[in-house]
Amino acid sequence: MSMAAPDWYLVSLRPRGQHEPMRSAAARHGGGVVAISPWALRRRDDEHVEATLSMALGAPRVVFTSPAAVRAAAALLPLRPTEHQQWFAVGSGTAAALADAGAREVATPERMDSEGLLALPGLQDIARTRIGLVTAPGGRGTLVPAFEARGATVVRADVYHRQPLSPSPRAMTALRELQRPAVLAVSSGEGLQQVLLNLPPDLASRLRALPVVAASDRLVELAERLGFDRASRARSARPADLADAAAAALR
Structure with a gap:
């Protein structure tokens, strides 16, 4: 039929x-x-990326911008937040990918975009705080300026790239x-x-x-x-x- x-x-x-x-x-x-x-998504796996990711994952607060960022990061290093860290996901899909990787204590905004993420309570008082940003070149372009305007230092790990x-x-x-x-x-x-x-x-x-x-x-x-x-x-x-x-x- x-x-x-x-x-x-x-x-x-x-x-x-x-x-x-x-x-x-x-x-x-x-x-x-x-x-x-x-585009197609391509994971980056050189030594420099792994070192940068390690620094980002060691920050007191860590932000993941997409499920692809989670998967690329998990292929390089274990994703296990410590009790002294706060981890954030831009949306439920990213949070689900983190849960699959073993990171379950993750804050996610109800409004699942950059603006919703920036409104989360845990990302308000961040002056003199290091924030690890696990992401890709381009996209979510409002996050770094917003974090820096709040006085944070951003440790950015571009773990994949987009091939046009x-x-x-x-x-x-x-x-x-x-x-x-x-x-x-x-x-x-x-x-x-x-x-x-x-x-x-x-x-x-x-x-x-x-x-x-x-x-x-x-x-x-x-x-x-x-x-x-x-x-x-x-x-x-x-x-x-x-x-x-x-x-x-x-x-």
Whole structure:
């Protein structure tokens, strides 16, 4: 028996190999996915990175910015907070990755973005405090300036990097031939800009014609600056929340 065609599509901008959670989330609302990968994630494992990570993990407060950062760090060193440390995750997915790695006492904001993280009580009184930031180059660009403005010293460990990718011919064909209603899900400003830069003009225009659901107010504002007319906020960057918002945007 053949499966019915989806009623609508979620255009998913995620790293290569990480679209499956979006497919499952969209399918619960009768949707399909057009997968476009702005980059692939590559773990860094040289001696300098391990040394920097060791210093970051030794800080009194340690912040992880993504599940990919957790996985890359865990491949290098054990992730075990001491009783004298406070560890933080930018969202529930990052916290879950830390729990899988053995770090369960982690603070996570209800609002799962940089602004929510910065509002956590444990990151307020941080003058003359070292903060370990486990992350990748680019992204979460508001964190370091915000920590430093509060008087903290940031020990940054870039444990992976993003290798830019051009949209695949399959993805461009799917976007060009899209006949049913569609919504663009945005959880990374850099990812959105990377895709727009590499799409042919006709497909960039087609993408801009779609309604957007974005994972933060900052991303809503970015989408509007980039020429998207209809942008709304999802509860978080989790696939389920993005798919819920996308389904609501089409009602």
